[in-house]
Amino acid sequence: MAPYYRTVTSCCYVSTFRAICDSFREVISAEVENSLRTVNIHQFLFFPAFQQNMPLMYELLKCWDSTEEGFKIKDHLLKFTTDEVAILTGLPNTGAEIIWYNEPLGGVLSTELKSEMAQLSRSTDDAIMLKTFISFVVSNLFFPLNSLKTPRRLVSIASRLEKFSSINWAWTLREFLVNEFNRMATKLATEKPLGYINGFLPLLLVSAKHQHILFNL
Template identity: 35%
Template structure:
């Protein structure tokens, strides 16, 4: 998905690390797990999943995408579910700068039954807050901002809609 760099820059320029919120036109928009739950349609309860800085696997995001493209109606349902979960976690919720798949994600996929025990909204929010803080720190130092997590695009859309509702 191509990124709208000026829009991302504007949004992240308004990130306040202390309050974990966006300050836009003097209004504070707190970034909570409830907002993420609304965006992804998953319950805001359960154990926090920490993608961590664990060793990454040799598999890349592109490998996952290609594996899914090769699936067809003869692919066993268990493999379809695992492929979808792997794609969801590695390419949408937790894409990494090196396109590698953290081993923590593979542990979830190997035990599909464990997927529902995690609080994905809070886990994703925590991951994104770390990403936003890294960008805010780089911006404050005048460094290049670098890579921004792809899921931020969904957050941007929700924030724009929210502020249009408030200011219209």
């Protein structure tokens, strides 16, 4: 039997993210919870902890149409829109649209933010709680990168509640993922190894399930 070959790899592990969130919920105050609701990310404390399914992800990526910006699966077109991202995440489709991934990296590592999350306790200042958690969401769920780096701009935005809530994260998430899907499509067309794909990939699987097309794959 030939060994299993993973055609595409992602460092977005929702089950790990959820486990850390479960521990975080045990030490946060009511004030911190209310602040997370204010910036519309409280729901990510309860994001489903499903396992990675890269073989299914690979099948979806093969169906990506860069022109339509959607997935063509048999006679069905799965549109991956900003409204869809907003519905699936609970993030408002309003605010400033930012493209950050062309900027230099060099910020804190996502693994370092995981470690900082583990060190939080009931005695931790609320402001530090909020900054650490929001930075953790941005680096480990919204935009996990194979380099493990989190751009300074994203960390700076995550550090300020007012600035964070001014960003259209639904648009920003979708824009980044479409860029990644287009990059994968180019590699598939030229028969190059896919390697890593970055970003909040579970959104794609949730979107496919939401539109009832997984059974067609």
